[in-house]
Amino acid sequence: MAKYKRILLKLSGESLMGKQHFGIDPERLSDYARQIKEVHDMGVQIGIVIGGGNIFRGLSGAGKGFDRVKGDQMGMCATVINSLALSSALGAIGVKNKVMTAIRMEPIGEFYSKWKAIEAMETGYICIFSAGTGSPYFTTDTGSSLRGIEIEADVMLKGTRVDGIYTADPEKDPAAVKFSDITYDEIYTRGLKVMDLTATTMCKENNLPIYVFNMDIVGNLKRVIDGEDIGTLVHN
DSSP states (O other): OOSOSEEEEEEOTGGGGTTSSSSOOHHHHHHHHHHHHHHHTTTOEEEEEEOOTTTOOHHHHHHTTOOHHHHHHHHHHHHHHHHHHHHHHHHHTTOOEEEEESSOOTTTSEEOOHHHHHHHHHTTOEEEEESTTSSTTOOHHHHHHHHHHHTTOSEEEEEESSSSOBSSOTTTOTTOOBOSEEEHHHHHHHTOOSSOHHHHHHHHHTTOOEEEEETTSTTHHHHHHTTOOOSEEEEO
16 A cells, blocks of 8 residues: 555656766666556646756756756756656557646646645646746746645655765765654754755645656555655654
8 A cells, every 4th residue: 555645746857867977778768668658647637847958947047157047947948858758658558648848838837726736636637837936046846845745745756876875975874874764853953964054944835755666676666655665754
């Protein structure tokens, strides 16, 4: 039996690169689609936000001379490209889905509305929320928090390339210790970077728990839905 009824799945744009250095790895994309279908077949209602860092990241663009607002808008467009790719991969294996955009760009995607999203999920569609919040100066992490709160998700599942939250970066510090669960207050106190501060604060204030896990290991998404302790839960 699924642990959660409705989830907001946050996927990393960088992870879509797979073994490549840029763009979308078709193998990684297919792996993600199959894992999502497996959970969808269990009756879980799914909203998805995917980053755009494999194509363009607004903040790094600003550091290279791009106007920050235009850079962020480019990043929003990158998330739309990734969302369309995931939509196509899901459609290819028979999963009904909708791409919804925070900026009007019909017919590429349907303009986002909380009520339309919930109605679609309740009738068996997966909703992929793209273009961030529609405003500059907000990350896709913040977009995920906002959408997760709006659609009244039980949890935000943050799929990353590490298996949870550690006392330090496990890729740099072999002595880093993993948390099985941690409070928002402890994240602030320790200065841990789970998501940006705006996104974390939104989840804390609206009591939306975050579960951080390694999405790049095939089968892990279902393990989380089954209730296995393979990542880190962030809660109040």
